[in-house]
Amino acid sequence: MTYFVPSGMLNLNSINYCLFRASAETENQTQPAMMTFKQFLSSQDDNITDEEAIKKFGDYKVEFRKQQINEFFVQHKEEEW
Secondary structure: OOOOOOOOOOOHHHHHHHHHHHHHHOOOOOOOOOOOHHHHHHOOOOOOOHHHHHHHHHHHHHHHHHHHHHHHHHHOOOOOO
16 A cells, blocks of 8 residues: 655654554554663663663664664565556
8 A cells, every 4th residue: 555645744753654554454464562761761770860860762763763764664565656
């Protein structure tokens, strides 16, 4: 399926929307779920400060989304856009 995104409107929100739509249409292909803050925090050192935890979780979320976007485009690179 082709998704139309007006010129100049391609941003993280439009890419996330395309990812959401594509994932809803491909039931057999699932992407891993992003960790919750609680799950992420349990993987960190016990001495981490609140500020460090929040910053690292923000970094984790950005990298996680980048990885999902990359995987999406790799999976769909042969399809017509």
